[in-house]
Amino acid sequence: MDVLYFAWVRERIGLPRERVETTAATVADLVAELMQREERYAAAFADLSALRVAVDQELSDFSASLEGVREVAIFPPMTGG
């Protein structure tokens, strides 16, 4: 699936999007898997309470299932307006 990052999450990880092959069942599982892979993910995802999630472009949460999902985005709380 495609995993997208925005704002300081994007900067810490060092790329805006990537293709990830995973069998993770939930967003939380995916995040844990990425944190195991490399230090930059561990640094970016250290505090999950500071992060928000969208699944297929809909706001969701870390417990969301990844079954059939094409796109996951992880980012800080939004600051529009």
Place this chain on the structure above:
Amino acid sequence: MGVRVQSEPFDLGAEATAFAAGRSDAGAIVTFTGIVRDVEGGLLRMEIEHYPGMTEAAIAAIRAEAMTRWSLADCLVIHRHGSLAPGAPIMMVATAAAHRADAFAAAEFLMDYLKSRAPFWKKEITRGGASWVAAREADEEALDRW
């Protein structure tokens, strides 16, 4: 169209005039415009990042919710992204209703939701460096009143 996400500047006077034009169905039009504010002095640019695709859908959903909750003749949301100078308009909402209470309430609702439910992120570029604007707890709490 009721939702526009764009990097180009917009003319708030022209937008308000066009929105109000020929609207004999509405006795009240409220507009709100958000401006790039230089909080501490020394702001060079404000960079606004967004999530193309989701941004438009999220704003359209917020707009549809406002149209459902209040008796509105129409409502408009414009939000910019990219690099903006201090003093530049970032975004605007306009609401048209038969009576002003609906128009004001819907405009406030739109603003509260756009602040923390539309995927935009602001970064301030100053002479001293760059920093991401943190979300305020008050912004999240503001949603509770709706």
